[in-house]
Amino acid sequence: MSSTTEIETHTKTITLKTADRKLFTLPEPVAMEFKTVKSFFDDNPDASSHTVVPLPNVNLGELEKISFCCEAQLDFRSRGESAKDESKAQQKKFLKQQTNDELKSLILAANYLDIADLLNVLNQEAADRIKNKSVEYVRRFFGIENDYTPEEEAKVRAENAWAFEGVDPDSDVDPDEDVMMN
């Protein structure tokens, strides 16, 4: 075993254990962006950076993506105002690549890991994807059952007819497979 201790903080890493029993190692500053991880160390003062942090509610796939996002954001933040546009563009590019299902999984993961900024960005993206969609599309997206009677539904539609105009037509594509095209 090497006798060197981790003097430079940027090489200090944390190891996480995911729900699918995988180990994932990432730089400490990135791991500390996850409030859940930070709380683990706050609550366990005896734990060292070698202690594996159990995260039973997130899978490796989501963790890797989230870690990638957070690391990029940390990097942009350290470069200050000038990197703001680049940071937004990178985030936009990343989000576009996620299917609806992938986006939803990321939201749940970011919520569990308690990363407020990232969660906000993901929620805004979800809102942007659904805002011009039909009621049926949104029900499928959220996995919600319609509990209106046909009469009630007709009444609500009639009272707010203007809100039902100009809505994107539902395509044949399953919304779980949807990817933003532009």
Added chain:
Amino acid sequence: MPPPSFPSDITEDILQFLPVKSLVRFKLVCSSWRSLISSSQFRKTHFNRAFQNPKLSTHKALLSTPSGFMVLDPRKPFGDDGGTMVNLTFPLEREDGHLRIVGSCNGLVCLVLDGKRDFFLWNPSTGDCNKLPEACTPAGEWYVHGFGYDSSSEDYKVVLVTTYVHITTTGTGTLCRIEAEVAIFSLKRNSWRIFEEVNKVIRRLPRWDCDSFPESTFLNGAIHWINDIVGTIIAFDLASETTCEFQAASPRSGFFNMDLGVLGGCLCLIHDCYTDPYCVELWVMKEYGVETSWTKLCNLVNPDNALYGIDDFAWYDFYTTLCLCNSEDDAFILIRSRTELIRFNGRGEALEKVCICNYSDNCDGIAFVESMVSANDP
């Protein structure tokens, strides 16, 4: 794999990012979404967020004609016969008569039945509608009213000024005494109260004849009325409940048909001048309350000239303001003679025109912002 379902606080966070039109539609997703979206807390949070980001808000215009209501999206051309305008049904039962527009603020529109004291608050975007309790002052000869938001108490208020004419016959003739009473409604308390300080300024409010409807404009926490005989603007501040009066545009004789509105966040004034040559001018008060900041924006070029090549201004024309369409190109929409909508560019040239009601009818119009604000509970 079934889609993961979200905890309710995440669903709520996502919904908070949605514009008003989407939220109104998604009430239909399921009954729990309807309850959430209609809840007081959700509405307040959504409105507060929107208030911080005015650029994200959608502005529309509401038109009230005796045959019904229409909503106009000022960013869209009018279309043939106003085809892009959307009819809207007033959601509550009410007596027959023309519902006149008193004012609009934060997405709520205040209306009153013409000649009466039946007031309503309506959010045309969400359909929320509330009939206010009867005013605490008795019926009188003329009414002047206004509507606005008091940010100091987070309350919506309606101001009703009633003019009474007391005629007494004495031995030598008849004596005519005119009195004014002011009542203020608070939405928070859902009640009217008498406002005791009916001062000189309030008594200078225009006493309209029965054919004319006194319009008010809400800006910077105050309700404004115009006295076009004297050429002044009377402002009633809702937080301090004090009045003040200032000059409307440049002091000059020969003003007629003045109307007050808001363009680009500033008080704006439109009036015609029976000078030679006759003209219609649009002025803006660039710095609120500073009389010297009145700046002429443009002279209106006779729309009939621009659109049809007719030269004379018709003597009966008068304009009321409606809204600013688009801050990028300075276009604005006015209502002419309460029958037509005309869109002008920043140089006062007419771009398009549409007739919205018959000449003998009266059309009111006002700009409003799409919001989730409740008409029942502020």
